Amino acid sequence: MNFYNNLLNNKPKLLIKIDNMTIKKYSIHPSSFVSEKASIGEGTQIWHFSHIREGVKIGKNVNIGQNVYIDKDVVIGDNCKIQNNVSVYKGVTIKNNVFVGPSVVFTNDIYPVSSEWSDEKIVETLIDDEVSIGANSTIVAGITIGKMTLVGAGSVVTKNVPNNCIAYGNPAKVKSEDYRKE
Numbered sequence: 231m232n233f234y235n236n237l238l239n240n241k242p243k244l245l246i247k248i249d250n251m252t253i254k255k256y257s258i259h260p261s262s263f264v265s266e267k268a269s270i271g272e273g274t275q276i277w278h279f280s281h282i283r284e285g286v287k288i289g290k291n292v293n294i295g296q297n298v299y300i301d302k303d304v305v306i307g308d309n310c311k312i313q314n315n316v317s318v319y320k321g322v323t324i325k326n327n328v329f330v331g332p333s334v335v336f337t338n339d340i341y342p343v344s345s346e347w348s349d350e351k352i353v354e355t356l357i358d359d360e361v362s363i364g365a366n367s368t369i370v371a372g373i374t375i376g377k378m379t380l381v382g383a384g385s386v387v388t389k390n391v392p393n394n395c396i397a398y399g400n401p402a403k404v405k406s407e408d409y410r411k412e
């Protein structure tokens with residue numbers, strides 16, 4: 231028990247890394263595992279029990295909550311908030327200033343079969359700038375969520391969602407337009 235208590239009570243470690251001749255400072259809680267082959271931007275914080283895989287690129291000032299899984303080669307832009315219990319699978323790109331609510335799940339395989347897996351099955355998903363995704367939503371692979379759009383809590387997003395709207399439900403439908411403008 232002491233091991234876990236000590237681990238949980240630890241503060242995130244401030245790391246200073248020299249990367250391409252620039253000095254970057256970011257913090258990772260000691261209970262999290264971040265691959266040495268991942269790139270983490272200046273000012274980014276990674277909290278408890280998260281796993282960041284190889285090839286991942288995370289921008290500046292990103293907040294990664296507790297128990298977050300970021301799969302190989304995923305790209306996340308600057309100033310994003312990824313809340314607790316989120317899984318972001320390979321093939322997903324998240325641009326800048328995106329809010330991903332707690333327990334949101336992304337997917338990358340439309341017809342999953344336990345015994346069959348190859349990168350060729352990956353279907354890509356794009357979450358554009360300033361998008362917010364409500365708690366516990368599922369994003370089915372192969373779609374784009376447009377800039378400044380808000381996805382309501384508990385939605386299942388199965389089709390592209392345009393810019394500047396509010397969409398929710400299962401399947402998610404656009405419920406109002408002109409939500410936010412650039």
Ligand SMILES: CC(C)(COP(=O)(O)OP(=O)(O)OC[C@H]1O[C@@H](n2cnc3c(N)ncnc32)[C@H](O)[C@@H]1OP(=O)(O)O)[C@@H](O)C(=O)NCCC(=O)NCCS
Pocket residue numbers: 331332363364365380381382383384385396397398399
């Ligand atoms: C989608 C959302 C923005 C809608 O807010 P709103 O425009 O103020 O809408 P209202 O609350 O007036 O609801 C309008 C109708 O849609 C329904 N509704 C609202 N949100 C819904 C959702 N996520 N899924 C399904 N139905 C929803 C309401 O029950 C209401 O139905 P009714 O007309 O039959 O009474 C909001 O409900 C939401 O889900 N926000 C995200 C919250 C979240 O996950 N935050 C994460 C950080 S904790």
